[in-house]
Amino acid sequence: MNYRVVSYVIGLVLQVEGAFLLLPLIVSLIYKEHIWQHYLIPALICFALGWLLSRKRPQHETLYPRDGFITVALSWLILSAAGAIPFVLTGDIPNYVDALFETVSGFTTTGSSILTDVEALTRSGLFWRSFTHWVGGMGVVVFIMALLPMLGASTMNLMKAESPGPSVERLVPHVRDTASLLYKIYIGMTLLEIACLLLSGMSVFESLTLTFGTVGTGGFGVLNSSIGSYSDLQQYIIAVFMILSGVNYSFYFLIISKKFKDALSLQEVHWYLVIIALSVLAITINISAITPNLPTAFKEALFQVGSIITTTGYSTADFGKWPPFSQTILVILMFIGACAGSTGGGIKVSRIMILGKTIRKELATIVHPRVVKKIRMDGHTIAHETTRSTNVYIAIYSIILFMSVLLISVDEFDFTTNFTAVVATLNNIGPGLNTVGPACNFAHFSYFSKIVLMFDMLAGRLELFPMLVLFAPSCWTRPVKLSFRVKHILRKK
Amino acid sequence: MNIIMVGCGKVGYSLVEQLSKEDHNITVIDEDAEEIRNITNNLDALGIVGNAVSFTTLQEADVAHADLLIAVTGSDEQNLLCCLIAKRSGHCKTIARVRNPLYVSEIEFLKKGFDLGMIINPEFEAANEIARIFQFPSAVKVDTFARGHVDMLHIKLTQDSPLNGLRIMDIRSTLHTSILICSVTRDGHTRIPNGGFVLQEGDEIGFTARRKETTAFLRKIGLSKNRIDNAIIAGGSKIAFYLARLLMLSGINTTIIEQKRERCEQLAELLPDVAVIHGDATDQNLLLQENVSTTAGFAALTGLDEENILLSLYVKGINPAAKVITKINRITFSDVINQMNLDTIINPQVITADFISRFVRSMDNTDSEVENLYKLADGQAEALEFVIKEDSNATNTPLAELSLKDNLLICCIYRNGQIIFPTGQDCLKVGDSVVVVLSGFRISDIKGILKD
Numbered sequence: 001m002n003y004r005v006v007s008y009v010i011g012l013v014l015q016v017e018g019a020f021l022l023l024p025l026i027v028s029l030i031y032k033e034h035i036w037q038h039y040l041i042p043a044l045i046c047f048a049l050g051w052l053l054s055r056k057r058p059q060h061e062t063l064y065p066r067d068g069f070i071t072v073a074l075s076w077l078i079l080s081a082a083g084a085i086p087f088v089l090t091g092d093i094p095n096y097v098d099a100l101f102e103t104v105s106g107f108t109t110t111g112s113s114i115l116t117d118v119e120a121l122t123r124s125g126l127f128w129r130s131f132t133h134w135v136g137g138m139g140v141v142v143f144i145m146a147l148l149p150m151l152g153a154s155t156m157n158l159m160k161a162e163s164p165g166p167s168v169e170r171l172v173p174h175v176r177d178t179a180s181l182l183y184k185i186y187i188g189m190t191l192l193e194i195a196c197l198l199l200s201g202m203s204v205f206e207s208l209t210l211t212f213g214t215v216g217t218g219g220f221g222v223l224n225s226s227i228g229s230y231s232d233l234q235q236y237i238i239a240v241f242m243i244l245s246g247v248n249y250s251f252y253f254l255i256i257s258k259k260f261k262d263a264l265s266l267q268e269v270h271w272y273l274v275i276i277a278l279s280v281l282a283i284t285i286n287i288s289a290i291t292p293n294l295p296t297a298f299k300e301a302l303f304q305v306g307s308i309i310t311t312t313g314y315s316t317a318d319f320g321k322w323p324p325f326s327q328t329i330l331v332i333l334m335f336i337g338a339c340a341g342s343t344g345g346g347i348k349v350s351r352i353m354i355l356g357k358t359i360r361k362e363l364a365t366i367v368h369p370r371v372v373k374k375i376r377m378d379g380h381t382i383a384h385e386t387t388r389s390t391n392v393y394i395a396i397y398s399i400i401l402f403m404s405v406l407l408i409s410v411d412e413f414d415f416t417t418n419f420t421a422v423v424a425t426l427n428n429i430g431p432g433l434n435t436v437g438p439a440c441n442f443a444h445f446s447y448f449s450k451i452v453l454m455f456d457m458l459a460g461r462l463e464l465f466p467m468l469v470l471f472a473p474s475c476w477t478r479p480v481k482l483s484f485r486v487k488h489i490l491r492k493k
Numbered sequence: 494m495n496i497i498m499v500g501c502g503k504v505g506y507s508l509v510e511q512l513s514k515e516d517h518n519i520t521v522i523d524e525d526a527e528e529i530r531n532i533t534n535n536l537d538a539l540g541i542v543g544n545a546v547s548f549t550t551l552q553e554a555d556v557a558h559a560d561l562l563i564a565v566t567g568s569d570e571q572n573l574l575c576c577l578i579a580k581r582s583g584h585c586k587t588i589a590r591v592r593n594p595l596y597v598s599e600i601e602f603l604k605k606g607f608d609l610g611m612i613i614n615p616e617f618e619a620a621n622e623i624a625r626i627f628q629f630p631s632a633v634k635v636d637t638f639a640r641g642h643v644d645m646l647h648i649k650l651t652q653d654s655p656l657n658g659l660r661i662m663d664i665r666s667t668l669h670t671s672i673l674i675c676s677v678t679r680d681g682h683t684r685i686p687n688g689g690f691v692l693q694e695g696d697e698i699g700f701t702a703r704r705k706e707t708t709a710f711l712r713k714i715g716l717s718k719n720r721i722d723n724a725i726i727a728g729g730s731k732i733a734f735y736l737a738r739l740l741m742l743s744g745i746n747t748t749i750i751e752q753k754r755e756r757c758e759q760l761a762e763l764l765p766d767v768a769v770i771h772g773d774a775t776d777q778n779l780l781l782q783e784n785v786s787t788t789a790g791f792a793a794l795t796g797l798d799e800e801n802i803l804l805s806l807y808v809k810g811i812n813p814a815a816k817v818i819t820k821i822n823r824i825t826f827s828d829v830i831n832q833m834n835l836d837t838i839i840n841p842q843v844i845t846a847d848f849i850s851r852f853v854r855s856m857d858n859t860d861s862e863v864e865n866l867y868k869l870a871d872g873q874a875e876a877l878e879f880v881i882k883e884d885s886n887a888t889n890t891p892l893a894e895l896s897l898k899d900n901l902l903i904c905c906i907y908r909n910g911q912i913i914f915p916t917g918q919d920c921l922k923v924g925d926s927v928v929v930v931l932s933g934f935r936i937s938d939i940k941g942i943l944k945d
Contacts, residue, residue: 173518
């Protein structure tokens with residue numbers, strides 16, 4: 001492994017986090033909370049450590065796939081560990097494990113909380129909590145790649161490790177331009193939603209925090225009732241932006257580059273929208289009996305479906321009280337997740353599509369044993385490696401899911417709670433059902449279960465492999481320096 | 494610049510490697526998905542799987558906004574057709590690789606007919622390079638700058654060279670010559686030396702001087718090999734054909750050893766004055782029979798790198814005075830190859846890539862003053878040719894008073910048809926063509942030579 005490059009990138013991540021920590025500092029100054037020093041100290045520590053790690057540019061700049069995976073996994077661990085410090089210092093969340101849970105949940109855009117009373121938090125604490133969603137949504141390593149002219153083409157391996165989707169491809173020739181393009185779209189979307197919410201009469205603070213939670217598909221609110229107490233218009237704005245954030249970003253790229261026809265023919269986006277439409281329809285009918293009128297039923301169905309499929313986790317209604325049919329649809333949507341290449345989590349619509357098509361192909365080979373068939377998407381055949389890694393992904397996904405359920409069942413909660421808690425964290429959604437439902441939180445779990453769930457959140461956000469690679473001993477060995485060896489042998493002769 | 498690269502074989506790969514580092518937006522098209530995956534995983538380029546002759550594929554690569562299309566697939570006709578279609582569907586310049594000897598005499602016609610920016614024939618360029626080296630047998634490599642007015646010779650310092658242990662600033666007074674040492678390669682690492690640098694045995698130095706002084710200098714350091722008068726070429730490839738023709742034109746007696754009967758017949762027909770031998774070039778007896786022990790020049794141009802290396806080592810062993818040239822197709826393990834006692838290594842892919850990237854550089858002229866770019870010593874150092882268009886801090890001040898960057902050297906100035914090898918008193922003027930040698934960084938205009 002190329003330790004130099006890994007530590008260089010991690011150093012940069014720390015410095016960027018230091019810079020980000022200055023934002024809640026400003027918020028605390030604006031609201032005169034007199035806790036600004038609790039942000040300044042971690043920020044300075046991040047700067048100092050980051051500077052130490054990245055002060056020397058590595059000579060050997062190639063990042064192999066395993067380096068990319070390890071860098072990203074470690075970056076996210078360190079990012080979370082450092083990001084939790086302000087919560088402890090300001091006293092918002094005095095316990096470090098709880099603070100870490102909240103931060104991991106923030107950066108991975110999960111939105112599961114251990115807080116029983118969100119409104120008791122300081123303003124700056126709330127801001128930082130929501131801002132971690134925004135940072136984690138598009139990814140901090142991608143942010144660094146967009147910012148700094150770094151290390152050449154092999155940084156593609158970093159992007160592959162951090163960005164979601166079965167096959168991460170660049171949009172434009174340069175990796176760096178791809179990264180900055182993604183962030184431009186992301187920032188554009190953020191500003192647009194902030195503007196919409198401000199126009200609808202929301203306060204600046206709430207517009208900012210809720211937007212961070214929406215475009216990052218996170219789900220931390222600032223009120224105990226999540227989004228439920230906002231006006232209908234504001235709820236619709238947030239619902240629409242949640243659904244937009246779950247769309248594959250190459251859709252927006254194609255729109256920007258004026259390839260409307262290509263954009264509109266993206267199959268994944270079709271499926272995504274069809275799934276949303278069908279779910280909303282089914283749930284609206286199903287819950288119309290328990291809601292006052294049909295428009296309310298539609299509004300609640302749309303918001304909850306949008307929130308769950310994009311893995312955001314905001315809520316306007318306690319779907320824990322909905323009929324089982326609607327609850328089941330929501331749990332299925334939790335698994336499906338958003339589109340690949342979006343900020344959402346879950347298995348991803350494109351993986352589901354590939355799986356569906358693989359199944360159809362297998363059926364075809366039973367009917368015609370010698371048939372030669374290719375799986376196609378958007379007019380291109382899908383490489384065998386992609387289908388294979390999708391299958392493996394599903395397998396590992398199931399193993400982690402059931403292992404986690406087993407591990408947290410030690411806490412002796414009911415099965416629905418345990419199962420949906422793992423589903424909600426592994427898919428980066430936020431609320432589950434029963435005692436982890438939208439009206440409840442994760443505070444009652446033991447430390448051990450919280451650590452398991454934190455792992456699930458990170459594994460879910462980074463799409464399993466980077467976190468698993470950390471446990472593979474062969475990844476930690478040093479590469480053989482070829483030229484040195486050869487010279488040595490020649491000299492001996 | 495937006496560049497579309499069609500075909501990512503060896504040449505395509507090394508071109509993408511070079512050009513993406515120069516911040517161009519590159520889209521690669523190839524029919525082989527595996528090759529595309531390889532290139533997009535390792536280099537900063539967008540890959541498209543498909544046949545570039547198809548208009549749809551070219552559209553997918555956004556040909557309408559491309560500035561340049563480089564076609565280097567294995568087939569000449571595909572390259573030409575693809576350039577033609579790209580030309581019609583966008584307004585990009587085009588470069589095609591055309592290697593069939595049949596088309597060589599028609600290159601000018603093809604270039605005009607297809608409206609191509611450049612036609613490149615790797616084998617022909619490689620043969621040209623070899624022929625040039627045979628002109629200066631004592632040099633490892635010869636680079637030419639300023640439209641052929643300036644030569645940069647690379648020589649290796651042998652055990653008994655009078656330069657060993659000499660400081661560069663003392664060369665002028667000790668040997669009474671005014672050569673300029675531009676680069677020194679030691680242990681595979683190239684640097685631009687300053688006056689205090691001490692030379693030692695095994696260094697490869699690159700220097701420039703007037704032609705007359707070059708000869709005198711080579712004589713003084715005991716390297717005055719005469720121009721060669723006969724040469725043996727092992728292998729009857731396309732390069733061998735072009736090389737034999739060039740050598741015959743300059744009056745060098747040439748022998749080609751080729752294994753295939755058919756090819757021998759072909760060569761004999763095309764090259765009536767060349768001695769074509771039908772036989773295995775790796776047969777020691779045959780080589781001795783053909784006087785390999787006394788030949789002045791030897792070029793190993795068979796299709797196998799290993800065979801070429803072995804042959805060259807053998808010839809170098811029994812005939813140390815001969816100028817031996819080794820063709821190597823794969824650049825991997827260059828560390829190992831450089832440690833062997835080989836005179837000159839020729840790599841057609843690198844030559845082609847250099848040629849094309851020089852063209853790309855000159856296309857870039859609007860935003861950069863670089864006229865030409867030459868790679869020296871495996872790309873570890875570069876010579877950039879600038880034309881000074883306007884006055885700046887760097888002009889009209891004696892060089893001695895300018896604070897130049899480290900690892901940078903002004904190699905020569907070409908002014909009003911005259912070559913000046915600058916001393917501290919000379920200064921740069923508007924209209925000058927300046928060759929700057931540098932290593933480890935890159936500059937885009939003449940002001941870049943100054944320290945920030």
